[in-house]
Amino acid sequence: MNSPHYILLPVNPVFITLSFSVAFFLNFLPWGGWVGVPDFVALVLVFWTIHQPRKVGIGVAFAMGLLMDVHDSIYMGENALAYTLLSYFAIMIHRRVLWFHPLTQSLHVFPLFMFAQLVQLAVRMLVAPDAHFPGWAYFTVSLVTTVLWPVATLLLLAPQRRAKDKDHTRPI
Template identity: 45%
Template structure:
């Protein structure tokens, strides 16, 4: 793939770093779930979509399914409710990942909003069918907060790949 002009070349992502960020996002999601605030963003969904876009061969639909099941078990929710939304979110992210990489992180956030909205609607629909529970109005903010966090988390997750491999005075890259 030809990179757009002015973009820095990135080092390959370390698989341990990817695993660490996914585990950390899962733990943050579990801690945020304990607060009971419904409007908080789904950090795990953001990180899964980010790695789906930037490392599609390492993080795919199967890993999204397993992480969704882990979150379902933690929340004591319907088994597969979060897993279904993560699988749909992951497959949609994989479908647009080539086009998404052409844009900077701020512009990517605008294109990610529909993905988060579809995943939230799917989760709300599942909850409505099974538990007969209407979504709270504050949950409508969550997909937009996730998109707002996309540039920040993207910059943090790309930071280790931007460091110089062997910096010296001759090679400034």
């Protein structure tokens, strides 16, 4: 609790939409068969659900999940269900998570990302009769997404940290 807590400016809804668009297009990139490519939409979704639960919630999570389902050409509702549950549990812990430093916050959001991947895997295994377990490397996505949490915090809170009018005599 030695680090100062700054009063943040209100978030711009256009910036939230822009961040979701960038995350969505980052998921479009042809990563190929790389192991551990993060789920940028899930990262941005959890971030805004924790920091702005009144603006980004379960409805946005469901819509982004449907968009990701169409993009990935997988079973309709797999990502929608995972993102909806991810958003719900992020809303449940959002007050507690905000008290911690971003590195410690990543320890709180890791189980969320892991749970979302487990839900996606469970849906895939239940729906497809010939589906098999993809291996333990499948869960590196959660680990890499969690490692990116402090970077996402730094980037997505940057517009709110700037002062509207700089005054060097004011402490806030």
